[in-house]
Amino acid sequence: MSDEPTYTEKGKPFERDTNYIQDRVTARPGTSADPYVGSVDVETWPVEPGRYRLAAAKACPWANRAIIVRELLGLQDVLSMGLAGPTHDADSWTFDLDPGGVDPVLGYERLQQAYFARDPDYPRGITVPAMVDVPTKAVVTNDFPQITHDLFFEWREHHREGAPDLWPADVRDEMEEVMRRVFTEVNNGVYRCGFAGSQDAYQEAYDRLWTAMDWLEERLTDRRYLMGSAITEADVRLFTTLARFDAVYHGHFKCNRNKLTEMPALWGYARDLFQTPGFGETIDFEQIKAHYYVVHTDINPTGIVPAGPDPAVWLTSHDREKLG
Incomplete structure (x- = not known):
């Protein structure tokens, strides 16, 4: 299943599925650098330059947020990015923009493979953006509002000089x-x-x-x-x-x-x-x-x-x- 909705059942309003993988990449295990948050009650992964790959797509507005924040904060050298093509089937976004249709870092043709590397029976939509752990090639999180939040608060040590304060x-x-x-x-x-x-x-x-x-x-x-x-x-x-x-x-x-x-x-x-x-x-x-x-x-x-x-x-x- 992709993240795109299908036509709503006749007579009903559209409702978006917002149930995402809630793991986070944080500067310190079990805590958040955001002063509004403090301790974190979900599984956390350590911020490590080069460890993660941001799977995104320029076509998708939710993924476009993460692409922009990565650019604004100057994280290109510490967080690599793989871009899926604009069209997909009912199962998954695909890396058809890359030579041979394969992401050069993950070795995947389909983003679905990263989700199944985490959970072979993953039951929900295959969404972008997603943070993927390169060593295991498994999705860490696809919680798109949390991803951009954490790129600001948790990756601060790696921001470019003069990066904007996105959360004043x-x-x-x-x-x-x-x-x-x-x-x-x-x-x-x-x-x-x-x-x-x-x-x-x-x-x-x-x-x-x-x-x-x-x-x-x-x-x-x-x-x-x-x-x-x-x-x-x-x-x-x-x-x-x-x-x-x-x-x-x-x-x-x-x-x-x-x-x-x-x-x-x-x-x-x-x-x-x-x-x-x-x-x-x-x-x-x-x-x-x-x-x-x-x-x-x-x-x-x-x-x-x-x-x-x-x-x-x-x-x-x-x-x-x-x-x-």
Whole structure:
């Protein structure tokens, strides 16, 4: 099973399976470097440069978060990354972008092999991102929000000089609330629209999504980033959905009240991030479109991938420097 949802049972709203492998890679066994957390009640693995491989895919918004955070923090030399191709079958993401279709570090054709190396009877979806232990070639965790959290707090000794503070203490409480709303109403909200099992479920999802999008438009009118004048984890989490909005979610998921390009603050904000090192270079619009329009056969049975929109618009001036 891949991590992509299938069409929701008729008459029901879409619900995402969020049951992930909860092991963590931490700086000290049994504890978290995050002052909000302290002791940890799940199995922990030690931070070791070169030991782990981040299995990801540029097509996937959840994996795209981890790719961006790895870039922002400068972890490329201590955490290798393997990229799966944009399309997959019902069983697994595959490493078809690599020569011979095999990940050069893990020696796997399919990410499923890393999950089965941990549990031969692994029963859930084969998801990206996933942290894989290179010595055993087994998945450590696929808990995507925890992965980016730990890349910041637990891998700090290996961050590049001048790496951004993605979890600033002075706005932490509010940021947690913002991220929660962004996830439920926007990141997952577009899927709730696209995979609704009835007209009523779709309408409810659509209304919730656009209530949140209007809230974000207002919030970003007079501040450069979600939490003020500096980029945080909250911006990473929102950006991966915005980058896919006009190319995929507007039409494919029927989130079509208007385009992102028609919302001045959100569109300027999205371009601002896209043009920031660590963001735009992680976006591959051809892979993104291929993933959604080819894999989601229930929604797009023809498999035709749209030619547009023109990605050059992402490089146009945004004029948001004046906000801080």
